[in-house]
Amino acid sequence: MIASFLSDAQRAQLIANGRMALAQQDFDPLPVVKLFTPDAGATWLLSELDESGEICFGLCDLGMGFPEIGYVALAELSAVRGLMNRPIEQDLHFHADKTLSAYAHEARLHGRIQA
Secondary structure: OHHHOOOHHHHHHHHHHHHHHHHOOOOOOOOOEEEEOOOOOOEEEEEEEOOOOOEEEEEEEOOOOOOEEEEEEHHHHHHOEOOOOOEOEEOOOOOOOOOHHHHHHHHHHHOOOOO
């Protein structure tokens, strides 16, 4: 279920960041949430959500050595399963300490998200 990925507070912050990104071209927020596959190597650091609450923006790492910034639909994430058919989980201990672009730069250097 999509709602299980995000708390109401996280959803509100993601939408607020999405609005700021539309208003400010150089807006570079901290990621709000980290999602991952517990039985595969995929990770997502999400920083923005569109007004519809369906499309997120963030750093996406599918575990193939090529992390990239882009868009992902929450509905698509809800369908993702790892090698043992486990759904995506949220890293409840994640606290962003740098901007999304800083995480992206580091991820490109290492071939994976370093969070």
